[in-house]
């Protein structure tokens with residue numbers, strides 16, 4: 255069945271990103287401030303029953319794919335129970351998780367058994383000290399253990415999200431690419447995005463991604479890969495010739511993929527966000543249990559979905575017509 259969730263620009267939506275918490279066990283420099291974060295009190299966070307009820311209302315409209323994110327989704331207890339509840343909903347075909355990987359070694363088997371289909375793990379450096387500095391205290395070995403446990407649990411391929419930052423980790427491109435040679439690992443290099451009231455600091459760290467191809471070409475032959483399902487992950491995808499895994503470039507800033515946007519977002523406190531960048535939100539929580547009202551609010555949010563974001567204008571210091579969100583990425587889910 256074709257999704258009924260079409261926005262004013264003809265874009266069909268079949269994908270919902272669900273943030274299950276705004277809390278996190280790390281403090282990545284590009285995502286949230288070191289101190290002073292105000293987390294939502296537990297009673298303001300959607301319960302698993304409420305999330306399930308919302309997805310049940312949306313599945314008949316054509317939502318097929320879900321991604322659980324956060325904050326760090328694995329800091330919320332019993333995530334496997336939510337996955338089991340969601341995977342039992344008729345029409346839901348694919349459930350993915352975006353995680354920093356710190357708790358994955360402990361939970362990978364449980365998540366797989368509950369019905370999780372795919373895992374994206376965020377990993378911005380393979381160097382222990384640098385990883386600790388970017389995440390403000392994280393231990394890279396725990397993430398590497400999490401990757402191994404996920405592979406052993408049967409998640410293939412594993413996607414690794416690498417936010418590439420000028421002067422911070424751009425000297426590690428080759429090391430990341432090497433990880434794709436023998437393992438079914440898909441590395442996704444992501445541009446640094448200006449989300450939240452993070453000031454202008456991101457400009458100095460922003461890096462367009464062309465240099466990934468240059469670095470790759472200096473050591474290997476590579477080819478376009480059609481492995482990536484477009485719309486489920488907006489990456490230009492490549493493969494080093496003969497490699498088991500792939501690598502992709504996600505460049506939302508320099509060359510946005512808004513024309514193919516198929517996603518809606520649900521924040522942990524129950525707000526629908528039609529676009530990652532702008533401030534518009536629609537509070538669905540009071541309507542949970544009334545499927546028709548929930549559906550109508552999603553239609554309303556879709557009707558308000560803008561054609562594009564203005565990250566490139568922000569990068570170039572141009573005037574922006576509209577109000578960018580003040581939420582940090584950890585409060586939206588990426």
Ligand code: SAM
Pocket residue numbers: 278284285323324325326327352353354374375376415417444445446447448449583584587588
């Ligand atoms: N805690 C989980 C994690 O880190 O994977 C899930 C939530 S995190 C907000 C989701 C994704 O957003 C991560 O891959 C992270 O690297 C990315 N992200 C956060 N802030 C970003 C920024 N300013 N620019 C680009 N990506 C960002």
Ligand code: SF4
Pocket residue numbers: 278279280281282285286324325326354376583584
């Ligand atoms: Fe936490 Fe993920 Fe944000 Fe890092 S990127 S602070 S792990 S939510």
